[in-house]
Amino acid sequence: MISGLSTRLLNICISSFCKARNLEKAEALIMDGIRLGYLPDIVTYNTLIAAYCRFLGVDAAYSVLDKMKEAGIHPDVITYNTLITCATKKKLISRTLDLFHEMLESEIVPDAWSYNSMIHCYFKAGRSDDAYQIIQEMFSRNIAPTLATYNTIINGLCKAGDIGDALRLFRKLDVLCCPPELITYNILIDGLCKCGKVPEARRVLKELGILGYTPNAITYTTVITGCFRSGQANLGVELFSEMKHKGYNIDAFAYCTMISAFSKLGMTEEAYAYTDQMLGCGAPIDIVSYNTMMNSYCKAGDLVSAFRLLNEIEDGGQKSDEYTHTILIDGLCKIGDVDAARRHFRYMETRGLGSSIVARNCLIHGLFKAGQVDLAIKLFSEMKVKDSYTYTSVLHGLCKAKRFNVAVRLLSACLKDGVKVLRSARRAVLAGFRKESRKLKSTICLAKGLHT
DNA sequence: CTAGGGTTAG
Structure with a gap:
């Protein structure tokens, strides 16, 4: 009884350390508790796993799950729901599915929260049909939504x-x-x-x-x-x-709403004014806020300021992400410095972010625009995953380079595979191809005429 | 332990 009460008190303290992002203190407290004979329970571990999810990611959190099992405490539905939610937040779709299956294999019965998270996961991945299936399953198992x-x-x-x-x-x-x-x-x-x-x-x-x-x-x-x-x-x-x-409360969310809205309109002055307000109000600047500011600098062609922010992010101990580098690569392409854009893409790869489809799409677009057609095609053929932006850019680029035969073949492959391509790209390819065929025909006629 | 706002490309 006394032990139970003390573990509960311990858990409350651990929880407040976790909320303050002080994971070292939380873990030290767990060790102290063990020394005094108060063993961590399922709540202790779930609290710690939630904090690891929030601050360190799902892999780190999963290592706590291993430790928990070693200590002889079995994970429950809350443990898995926490991990599943974290994986979904980080867009780790297959990880979410693996965790859900692992939960079932451990004979832990998923509850409404588990199903809600799975529904969210599938919708987030654009897999509506799978989401509907989960909803069906939820109903057939009599779990009340x-x-x-x-x-x-x-x-x-x-x-x-x-x-x-x-x-x-x-x-x-x-x-x-x-x-x-x-x-x-x-x-x-x-x-x-x-x-x-x-x-x-x-x-x-x-x-x-x-x-x-x-x-x-x-x-x-x-x-x-x-x-x-x-x-x-x-x-x-x-x-x-x-x-x-x-x-x-006007926080970074609100300011970034204004900054990005004005950036999209190309209204640099206004975007900068809200940036000043945001920096002046003392609100914490997270990576999305940095990305928003960098984007407004890039849209204005001020790459120097954008890169200054990249240094600030890295010096400040924050981690740049896929958006950060994609914004820079696109910015470099837009001012015509594709070589720097390629260099930055290689830097992005060294940071483990090279799989970004958006960054590759920007670079392909930039290379075509700069007339580096072969490099663009090389990058395109190396891409394992392509989307409608990729194909639209490539089709436009091929037309600009007057490679209509290749473009037509690529377009028909798109149509066959159901890849949506902007109408402007379809029209450019067809118009170019027709013009080319007419030219060819008249050349043949001319040649025939000369020989007869 | 879930669900909502702000960041990238044609």
Whole structure:
């Protein structure tokens, strides 16, 4: 009894150290506890695993799971849910699936949380059909869906472009005994904005107010992004100052919303003004904020400032990511320095980020633009995974280089494999090929004429 | 231990 109580107290202390990111202290406390005879329990380990997931990633967290098993404590459904959620957050799809299977093999019965995470995982991976299958499985196993389940599905449907189904499910929530909450409204508003239905989003916003919900900072930034996307920059700016005026916490999220919106419009001055505000307000600057600032510098052609930020990131002990380097590579290509872009891509590879399809797409585009056709084709043929951006860039590039025969063959391969290619690329290839054929025909006619 | 806002390419 006393031992149980003490372990519980120990767990509370460990939890607060974990929240403060002080994992060394947390582990030292576990060791102290063991010395005093208070053995860590499942809660201790789950707390530690959650902290490892948050700060060090799923691999590090998994090593705690091994230690836990060595100590004779069996992982439970919460242990696996924690790991699964972490893997999904990091977009490690196959890792998520492996963990789910491992959980089943360990005879741990998945609960609603597990299923919610799996649904989220499949939607995030763009695998809607697999998500539906998991939902089916959840129902057939009589696991009651929660509001989080419906929120996850509505979000997934929105992201998959299925706004109609998302709205239908949303309207059914009361009947399903899961009345929507603010988070549900935020999901729906974002989904509506992202598919261009800003007026509907504003209707939902109004409905939210009528029902007595108060929009939070997330609601605001979501609507602001929607305004900019629909060409209503003024309204976006207005809402931002309203947000400030009403005392909402203006954090890096809010500032980055404005910075990236103005960057997209090519309005450098405004983007820089919000950057100054962000840096001046003392909010912590995370990697996404750095990437946002770098992007605005790159869009303005100021690569010197962008690289200065890269040094700042690395000196400050933060880790640059795929976005960071892709932004730089694209920036270098846009100012015409493809050699530097290639060098930076090699640097990116040394950082273990070389598999980035977006970075490769940018580089291919830049190489074609700079007339380095053979290098572009080499990079293209080396790519293991290609997408519709890859093919569109390559088709445009081949047309620019007047290699219409290759382009036609590639285009027909795309059509056969169901790869979506921008209409502009399809038209360029066909127009070029027709023109080329006409030229060829007239040359043949001319040659025939000369010989007869 | 899940679900929502800000970062990249045609």
